[in-house]
Amino acid sequence: MPFTPFHMGPGLLWKGLQPAGLSLITFGLAQVLIDLEPLYVLKTGKDFLGVPGHLHGISHTILGATVIGVLAGAFGRPLTHLGLWILGQSSFIPVPWRVIWWSAFFGTYSHLVLDAVMHRDVEPFVPFSRSNPLVGLIDVGTLHWFCITTALVGTVMYLSLHLWRQYNSRNVVP
Template identity: 30%
Template sequence: MPVTPFHLGPAVVLKAACPRAFSLGAFAVVQAAIDVETVGRVLAGVTPLHGPLHTLAGAVLVALAAVAPSRYGLTAAYAALARRLRGDGRGERWLRAELGPVSWTAAAVGALIGGVSHVLLDALIHADVWPLAPWRQGNALWVPGAFAWTHGACAALGVAGLLAWVGRGRGSRTPSA
């Protein structure tokens, strides 16, 4: 499934654990950018569905290209959203704190982890992902039948990470990236 939200599960755990050093937004930007290739291939009827962006080399290039746009674009988008959040609700205060500026470090870490994790997760469930191409053909990481348990684990991590992230935010006013 192109542009799956399941990849975000492990990232939410990282956001809860390292809020200032990891940009969930940059992670998501890279995840979506990599899957634009797959969507295009599906629409064009091209096989295999996963091409050069679904390699570690391709994913790192996408991540590096996304760092600056993610940092500046997300900082501007978060500032605009934070201005719209008015009120004294505790949840809104926490969300406004979370919508602080995105640092270079957080954007780079989020983008790189987003690219690498995308390829590794897809390699588990799609035989046509060749993570080490162009240096090595094939996919030694593919596990037949891994689709269900991989998505289940990602969903469980997402729920746990969200609970930890929101729980952490209730006791802190320190903005994250």
């Protein structure tokens, strides 16, 4: 299903482990961009290449994920800065380009791997091969629990660190 929140789990875990090392806005943008094709297929019945009923087409290949990663990276920095400004977190601006690019490509490639494990119509190696050696590697229920667990653990880690930093900044003895 397009725009599933399950895909945010690995990004939230990384954010919990390395708060300054991931832009969740750019990571999330990559998740949405890669699923525009399945949304288009659901609306029109054909993928971007005109193949009928093929839900996960070119966007769910290594080549497609790379192109989408470039788009997410290019638009991710201004959107991240806008998001931080709206949230009142302008002290974190500018977000380094290396963080933006990591977030964009981590977003597209993790999405591709998760969908390749779950969906039979994902062909990650097109145009070189139509095979998908990842499909069924683990069952869908385990995959969902992995995504939920990484999201919860990452969120708890991030919030705990944030609260600890706030507590310590208030209790500094001059």
